Amino acid sequence: MTPLDFSNVPLADNHCHGIYRTQTPVDVAAWRGLFTESSDLGMRSKHATTTLFYRRLVREMATFFNCEPTEESILVARQKLDEQDLIRSFLRAANFDVLFIDKGYPPQDLLLSDATVSNLANCRVAPMLRVELLMQRLITENATLSAVIEALRAVLSDVRGQGYVALKSIVAYRTGLDIRTWTTDDVEEAFAVARREVYETGSIRLAHKPLLDTLLHVTFEEAAQQELPIQFHTGYGDADADMLLANPLHLRAVLEHREYRAMPVVLLHESYPYTQQGAYLATVYENVYFDLSYGIPFLGYHEMLEFTRAAFSVAPFSKLLYSSDAVGVPEIHWISALNGRSILEQVLGECIEHGDLSSTEAEEAGVAVLHDNAIRLYRY
Numbered sequence: 001m002t003p004l005d006f007s008n009v010p011l012a013d014n015h016c017h018g019i020y021r022t023q024t025p026v027d028v029a030a031w032r033g034l035f036t037e038s039s040d041l042g043m044r045s046k047h048a049t050t051t052l053f054y055r056r057l058v059r060e061m062a063t064f065f066n067c068e069p070t071e072e073s074i075l076v077a078r079q080k081l082d083e084q085d086l087i088r089s090f091l092r093a094a095n096f097d098v099l100f101i102d103k104g105y106p107p108q109d110l111l112l113s114d115a116t117v118s119n120l121a122n123c124r125v126a127p128m129l130r131v132e133l134l135m136q137r138l139i140t141e142n143a144t145l146s147a148v149i150e151a152l153r154a155v156l157s158d159v160r161g162q163g164y165v166a167l168k169s170i171v172a173y174r175t176g177l178d179i180r181t182w183t184t185d186d187v188e189e190a191f192a193v194a195r196r197e198v199y200e201t202g203s204i205r206l207a208h209k210p211l212l213d214t215l216l217h218v219t220f221e222e223a224a225q226q227e228l229p230i231q232f233h234t235g236y237g238d239a240d241a242d243m244l245l246a247n248p249l250h251l252r253a254v255l256e257h258r259e260y261r262a263m264p265v266v267l268l269h270e271s272y273p274y275t276q277q278g279a280y281l282a283t284v285y286e287n288v289y290f291d292l293s294y295g296i297p298f299l300g301y302h303e304m305l306e307f308t309r310a311a312f313s314v315a316p317f318s319k320l321l322y323s324s325d326a327v328g329v330p331e332i333h334w335i336s337a338l339n340g341r342s343i344l345e346q347v348l349g350e351c352i353e354h355g356d357l358s359s360t361e362a363e364e365a366g367v368a369v370l371h372d373n374a375i376r377l378y379r380y
């Protein structure tokens, strides 16, 4: 049997973030901080180096730079390169067709433009709109709830026309995925609290549940009308996530809503550690898709194998999508590409061995997950 080889399949990375303009970290702790979701200082300065993910990254980077496999050597090697060369060489080595970029994080002024990234990576860039940031802006700009809703409908009435291919929501780590329907009194009360925050501080961090849930329902109506995909952060992620409320099973009310069925829902980050639950949702709801992210969460090889085995064993492979969730430095986009391809080769190889798939089918499944499914889903 010839082993599977996906090294030449161009990737559609269906969820990642932009690349920093400045690639030189201020110090080694700032660099290490890129590889943990924890905001605790000791985690960033110390423990982030003792994860399997980090040790693997150092070794792979050393091979890439042809230097000693130590943190010190790889940092010296990366700083010798001109920043644009550094980005170009990692992104081109990863071989992308499209990067689907969440425009909501990090702040745009820290990042290279999409056109520059597209140029350096020699691939297409498809932007995605983070809805909570849009909502926050509209709440600061409008004095009444009905004006905010009207403005939100107007902005979301033609999302593709504005150049975005999808929406992204971070409600999981604001108020949780159990998005409910609230009474007008509850929503107005939450809106009043939000407006007071605007008045006192000049901005707002939208975590007022009745208000956020209500604006999300408006968003879903608009997305369904345009058959526009929405990505939800699920599971492991930013330190402010209440992991219990990031379980995708909380989305049941939204998924059961008949009028929202035309809106494809992408569960990000393999819903880790709720991978089986997330994959299950992708088997029972036609509009649910399941993202397999090989950059963030920062996992060791065994756990990447496990979530990939679980996803393939539970969900139809026409619903699975490759991603990195990479942020800021091109090394994460790149290591994720290495990891994702090699894990898929191994897992799909096992599927052939066990009689689940023929070699031709395994080949097709790999290309579908690494590339074709995302192209079809986002119509890009």
Ligand SMILES: [Zn+2]
Pocket: 015, 016, 017, 102, 325
């Ligand atoms: Zn992300």
